[in-house]
Amino acid sequence: MATNKENNNDKKSRPLLRALLIFAAFIGAFILYAYAIDVTQINFTEPQDPKRQEVTTRVIRALARPDFFVFNEEKRAMNVMIRIPCEGEVTGSQFALSDGRTVTISPNCADTTQDTIVITGSGFQPNTSGIIRWYPPGDTSATRALTSFRTDGEGNLNEDFTMPDIRPSEEPQRLEIEEKWKSGGFLGTGIIGFSEAVKITVEKIIETVLLALMATTVGTLLAIPVGFLAARNLMENIGLPLAAILSGVIGLLIGFVLGDNITKWLLDLASTLTNNTLTGLGIAVVLLIIIGAVLKFAPAKLSGEERSRLATSIEWLRVMFIIILAFFIIAMLAYMGIVLGKSLEGSLGWAAFLARFISFLSEGITVLSPIVMGLLLGLIGASLGSTYGQEAILRTNVTTGRIITGIVSAIGGAIFVYGIGAALNWLYQFDNPERWTTYPSLVAAVILLVVGLAANPKRQYPIGMVIYTALRSLLNIIRSIEPLIYVIVFAVWVGIGPFAGVLALTIHTIAALGKLYSEQVESISEGPIEAITATGASRVQTVVYAVVPQVVPPFIAFTLYRWDINVRFSTVIGFAGGGGIGFVLVQNINLLKYRQASVMMISIAVVVISLDYLSSKIRKRII
Amino acid sequence: MLRVKNLTKVYEDGTVALRNVSFEVPDGQFLAVVGLSGSGKSTLLRCINRLIEPTEGEIWWNDIEISHVEGEELRRVRRKIGMIFQHFNLVDRSSVMRNVLSGRLGYVGTLASVLGRFPHDDMEKAYASLDRVGIRDKADNRADELSGGQQQRVGIARALMQDPELILADEPVASLDPVLAHSIMGHLQQINREDGITVMCSLHFLDLVQQYGDWVIALNEGELVFEGLPSDIDDARFKEIYGKDAVRIG
Ligand SMILES: Nc1ncnc2c1ncn2[C@@H]1O[C@H](COP(=O)(O)OP(=O)(O)OP(=O)(O)O)[C@@H](O)[C@H]1O
Ligand SMILES: [Mg+2]
Numbered sequence: 001m002a003t004n005k006e007n008n009n010d011k012k013s014r015p016l017l018r019a020l021l022i023f024a025a026f027i028g029a030f031i032l033y034a035y036a037i038d039v040t041q042i043n044f045t046e047p048q049d050p051k052r053q054e055v056t057t058r059v060i061r062a063l064a065r066p067d068f069f070v071f072n073e074e075k076r077a078m079n080v081m082i083r084i085p086c087e088g089e090v091t092g093s094q095f096a097l098s099d100g101r102t103v104t105i106s107p108n109c110a111d112t113t114q115d116t117i118v119i120t121g122s123g124f125q126p127n128t129s130g131i132i133r134w135y136p137p138g139d140t141s142a143t144r145a146l147t148s149f150r151t152d153g154e155g156n157l158n159e160d161f162t163m164p165d166i167r168p169s170e171e172p173q174r175l176e177i178e179e180k181w182k183s184g185g186f187l188g189t190g191i192i193g194f195s196e197a198v199k200i201t202v203e204k205i206i207e208t209v210l211l212a213l214m215a216t217t218v219g220t221l222l223a224i225p226v227g228f229l230a231a232r233n234l235m236e237n238i239g240l241p242l243a244a245i246l247s248g249v250i251g252l253l254i255g256f257v258l259g260d261n262i263t264k265w266l267l268d269l270a271s272t273l274t275n276n277t278l279t280g281l282g283i284a285v286v287l288l289i290i291i292g293a294v295l296k297f298a299p300a301k302l303s304g305e306e307r308s309r310l311a312t313s314i315e316w317l318r319v320m321f322i323i324i325l326a327f328f329i330i331a332m333l334a335y336m337g338i339v340l341g342k343s344l345e346g347s348l349g350w351a352a353f354l355a356r357f358i359s360f361l362s363e364g365i366t367v368l369s370p371i372v373m374g375l376l377l378g379l380i381g382a383s384l385g386s387t388y389g390q391e392a393i394l395r396t397n398v399t400t401g402r403i404i405t406g407i408v409s410a411i412g413g414a415i416f417v418y419g420i421g422a423a424l425n426w427l428y429q430f431d432n433p434e435r436w437t438t439y440p441s442l443v444a445a446v447i448l449l450v451v452g453l454a455a456n457p458k459r460q461y462p463i464g465m466v467i468y469t470a471l472r473s474l475l476n477i478i479r480s481i482e483p484l485i486y487v488i489v490f491a492v493w494v495g496i497g498p499f500a501g502v503l504a505l506t507i508h509t510i511a512a513l514g515k516l517y518s519e520q521v522e523s524i525s526e527g528p529i530e531a532i533t534a535t536g537a538s539r540v541q542t543v544v545y546a547v548v549p550q551v552v553p554p555f556i557a558f559t560l561y562r563w564d565i566n567v568r569f570s571t572v573i574g575f576a577g578g579g580g581i582g583f584v585l586v587q588n589i590n591l592l593k594y595r596q597a598s599v600m601m602i603s604i605a606v607v608v609i610s611l612d613y614l615s616s617k618i619r620k621r622i623i
Numbered sequence: 624m625l626r627v628k629n630l631t632k633v634y635e636d637g638t639v640a641l642r643n644v645s646f647e648v649p650d651g652q653f654l655a656v657v658g659l660s661g662s663g664k665s666t667l668l669r670c671i672n673r674l675i676e677p678t679e680g681e682i683w684w685n686d687i688e689i690s691h692v693e694g695e696e697l698r699r700v701r702r703k704i705g706m707i708f709q710h711f712n713l714v715d716r717s718s719v720m721r722n723v724l725s726g727r728l729g730y731v732g733t734l735a736s737v738l739g740r741f742p743h744d745d746m747e748k749a750y751a752s753l754d755r756v757g758i759r760d761k762a763d764n765r766a767d768e769l770s771g772g773q774q775q776r777v778g779i780a781r782a783l784m785q786d787p788e789l790i791l792a793d794e795p796v797a798s799l800d801p802v803l804a805h806s807i808m809g810h811l812q813q814i815n816r817e818d819g820i821t822v823m824c825s826l827h828f829l830d831l832v833q834q835y836g837d838w839v840i841a842l843n844e845g846e847l848v849f850e851g852l853p854s855d856i857d858d859a860r861f862k863e864i865y866g867k868d869a870v871r872i873g
Contacts, residue, residue: 319734390694527712531778534672535785536702536729537736544737545725549716 062594066602067197071190075180080119081172083109084163099123103157103177110163121157121177130179132159137169146175197596200584201603207498208580209607211573212566214502219509219566220559226510227517227555228543230471233529234521238464238539242452243405244389245463246412251385252378253415259377263370266324270331271366280336284329291325294318327373330365337362393457401457406449413448414441472518478511483569484576491577501578505566512565516558517551524550553622560615567611571604624650625671625789625821630680630690632666632845640666642845643680648823648838650788653815655836655853656825659865662842664825668791671823672704673697685788702729705782705820707811709794711774715767719758719777722766723749726784745784752780756810772803779810790814792824796831804828808835829856 046052080095080103092106100123110117119132129150133143147161157177167173182190228234240248274280341359345352389408393401421437430436486504494500528546537545574582581600588597625648632641640663648654656664669675671682673689682690689700705726713722727745728736735741741749753759756776761769766777775795782790792811796804812835815822826832832839833853841849841856841864849856849864862869 315732387694394693394696527708527710528714530674531706531708531712531781532714532725532728534674534701534704534706535726535781536698536700537725538698538728538733540733541728541736545717545721545728546714549714552716 059594063598063601065595066598067195067595068599069191069198070193070195071182072185072192073180073190074183075178076125077176077178078103080105080175080177081108082117082175083172084166085109085111085168105175110166113163113166116160116162118160119157119175119177120159122155124151124155124157125179125181126151126153126155128179128181130177132161133176133178134163135174135176136165136167137171137173138167143176149177151179195596195599197588197593197599201581201600204581204584204600205603205607208570208574208582209567209611211498211501211578211580212505212563212570215505215509215570216559216563216566218502219506219513219562222506222510223513223517224555226471226475226514227521228547229467230475230514230518231521232468232518233524233526234543234547235464235468236462238462239460240386240390240463241393241405241458241460242455243393243401243408243457244386245461246409246416246448247389247392248382248386249412249416250408251381251383253381254385255376255381256374256378258381260370260374262324262377263327263373266328267331267366267369270328271335274332274335277336277339280332284332287325287329291322291329294322327369331369334362334365338366398457402453405455405457406452409448409452410445414445417441417444471514475511475515478507479515481508483508483573483578487573487576487578496577496579496583498579501570501573501580504573504578505569508569509562509566513558513562516562517555520551520554520558521547556622557619560619564611564615568608571608624648624683624685625823626681626683627667627671628681628683630667630670630682631678632663632670632675633678640845641670641677641842644842644845644847645680646840646847646850648789648821650821651815651819652821653812653835653837654821654823655832655839656823656842657827657829657832657839657864658825658842661844663845664842665793666845667842668706668793668823668825671789671791672701672706674706698729702785703788705785705787705790707775707778707782707790707792707795709797711771711778711798713766713774713777713781715765717766718762719753719764719766719769720749720762722777723752723762723780723784726752726781729785748784749780752783753777755783756780771799772806775799775803775807776810779807779814783814787820789821789823792822794825794827797827804831811835829853829861832856 078095078097078101081093082105086107086109090107090109092104093108094102094104096102101121102123103119103121105117105119107115107117124130127150129148131148132146134146135143144164146164147159149157149159151157184190185192273283337358341355341357341362344355344358348355389404392404396404418437418441421440422433424430425433425436483501483504486507487500490500490503491497494503524547528550529542532542532546570578570580570582571585572582574580574584575586577583581604585597585600585604588594588600627647628645630641630644631639633639644663644667656667658664666675670677670690671684673692677690680690681688684700684704687700689697692700714725717725721739724741724745727741727748731741731745750759750762753762756779758769758773758776758780761773761777766774769777778795790811795811796807799807808831811822811824814820824835826836833856836853839849839851839853839856840847843864843866849860856864
């Protein structure tokens with residue numbers, strides 16, 4: 001019974017409550033929109049202002065006549081005379097030329113600016129536009145346009161106008177009737193070439209598309225690892241003991257420092273050895289032969305159940321040796337390439353960009369390789385560090401495990417805190433390295449030493465989820481800022497131009513593609529992962545064998561899609577200083593050259609639409 | 624010899640999938656695992672190769688307790704235990720050969736396998752395994768171009784690549800028609816008899832159990848309710864395993 005009553009009450013009160021809620025929602029919406037319209041200054045007055053309408057009309061008309069071509073124009077003039085003021089009887093006069101043009105002007109004089117004067121004529125170019133000018137007395141160079149006209153299909157002309165001004169004179173005054181028409185050129189249309197605007201547009205639209213291409217390429221390469229590391233299904237069950245995590249940090253540091261220094265040292269050596277190009281080439285060839293020999297005479301024994309530790313180590317050493325030699329050869333080639341590129345640049349003519357590319361690649365190798373090698377060895381160091389850390393803990397008893405964990409945690413924690421402190425110190429210029437790096441890292445070391453000794457050394461910490469969460473948050477932050485804003489920052493760093501645009505789009509591409517990729521990885525079927533894991537494969541092997549084959553086609557599709565978006569972005573990135581077509585477009589608009597701007601807008605539309613079509617075609621093929 | 628002692632699995636959401644299960648599998652046995660859907664068969668098999676972490680209990684495998692091994696040691700344990708799945712779990716877009724070779728990943732170095740460089744012996748072995756299940760000619764096809772029965776044979780070939788001492792088969796024939804089912808079960812039986820590989824196979828149909836199984840264990844709501852010879856499953860036992868309302872067909 002009681003419940004019944006309550007139900008009834010409910011039913012009664014509900015409609016009222018609902019009505020009240022709806023009413024409140026209406027009031028809320030009303031206030032919201034009232035304020036929104038006020039803030040955004042939406043109004044009816046400005047758009048109706050005749051002056052603004054006139055300007056707008058002019059702009060729209062200019063935009064409708066894009067400045068594509070240069071025309072060959074011919075013109076022909078005929079003079080008629082008029083008297084100002086009138087003398088005696090007011091009549092018309094006739095004028096005729098031997099080529100058949102005849103003109104009647106009536107009346108043949110004017111007293112006031114109100115007098116309508118009619119000019120009729122025949123024998124003109126049919127369907128041709130022209131202009132009637134007045135040569136006022138005195139100043140012979142000054143002319144004033146009276147009216148423009150257009151002849152009919154038979155070459156007849158009928159135009160009336162008034163004089164804009166009365167300047168009396170003794171002599172009759174001259175009116176000039178000038179026709180203008182396009183002739184010759186391409187198929188008689190008068191087109192004799194493309195306009196300057198078209199030439200700039202083509203150049204800049206290529207720049208735009210290539211800008212997008214560069215940003216997409218570099219962004220994709222960097223987004224791929226991010227995509228895997230930010231995929232929940234791959235990361236969520238990675239748990240490691242404390243010692244493994246922090247020995248990973250130690251490995252990262254050692255790897256980075258080693259990679260960076262070894263690379264710099266190799267680069268120095270390569271630079272000295274290539275002072276003389278011939279010696280350099282000779283050494284390169286010798287090294288190549290050595291690599292070949294190592295590959296050939298120490299055949300790979302990569303597998304086998306009873307693979308001994310020694311054999312594995314030798315195999316690793318061999319691989320490292322080959323990599324170092326190969327890098328050394330590349331470094332030597334790079335130094336020679338810089339010289340070669342510089343010397344070729346002058347002699348290649350229009351293909352000088354190829355020589356510049358050789359120089360660019362070579363310089364890129366010498367500038368970027370220390371950091372790339374550092375990061376690479378850092379990653380290898382981190383993975384080796386965490387593997388050995390884990391194995392050490394798994395294979396030893398609890399007491400030893402505690403001691404190992406304590407020591408490793410203290411060192412690793414100190415390094416980690418020191419790094420963060422140094423970064424903060426640089427960013428905020430505390431100028432107090434001791435307070436921000438040394439002391440905190442000592443404190444961290446002590447705390448972690450205690451924690452390491454006290455805690456169960458085998459306890460697993462969800463490091464995978466930590467990396468996943470950190471990476472996802474970072475991606476979301478980066479993605480939420482538009483490339484147009486990044487470009488302002490990068491224009492400060494590398495100057496206004498397409499390079500700043502490439503950097504801005506690259507940053508955004510990494511974040512956007514990283515997220516798409518990781519979602520794709522999350523949506524693959526788990527079965528193969530399960531099966532490959534069950535064979536005893538390592539994590540890396542599982543990713544390569546079970547995940548990668550599943551994600552390659554969607555990754556390609558996303559990349560193409562991203563290229564498409566980057567082309568769109570790159571058309572506007574110039575507005576903020578990022579080069580490309582946007583840069584010249586905004587210049588033309590600022591100079592009120594709307595007919596030129598129109599050409600650029602059309603080119604953007606054409607490029608965007610055709611790339612859209614192309615990429616969707618390719619995407620369909622792949623999936 | 625596989626010994627499972629007091630194995631319990633409680634999923635994160637509180638589902639008790641295995642309750643204090645204990646049994647032994649002597650080397651070379653063909654063990655059938657039966658039970659209703661949801662009784663915990665898949666959970667049991669996956670606990671043994673640690674695709675699922677057991678909550679409590681011990682798993683002894685060749686005199687090591689493997690329920691808590693980690694890292695390199697876990698990989699060494701796993702590579703000696705092959706697994707065959709109901710839905711085959713092949714990598715669809717990879718070739719049959721690559722799928723089969725992936726059974727060897729536990730033995731090959733990371734770098735070499737990432738570069739796709741398998742030793743010559745492994746390639747030979749892969750062809751031999753495919754030969755054994757009768758689909759050597761399909762080596763270069765994409766895995767998803769094969770029929771269900773052929774895909775399961777690739778699954779078997781992949782497991783054979785591991786040089787396994789134990790094969791876990793989770794309803795290996797549930798997605799296949801009866802004729803194919805017998806052919807696949809025949810392959811498993813042959814591997815069991817000729818190579819002496821222990822097979823632990825969950826099955827739905829009692830006739831398959833009686834034809835292929837040396838020994839049966841039955842699960843009901845995570846509990847071990849029967850252990851014995853296949854021929855011991857009479858009508859009373861049947862109702863114990865499958866519930867009072869179950870009717871025996873076939
Ligand atoms: N990941 C999971 N999280 C929570 N509960 C799960 C999970 N996987 C399985 N379960 C539950 O555990 C119980 C046993 O499931 P399991 O898959 O082992 O049964 P099964 O005997 O293999 O069934 P089937 O014959 O349908 O394959 C079921 O109640 C199931 O709902
Ligand atoms: Mg199951």
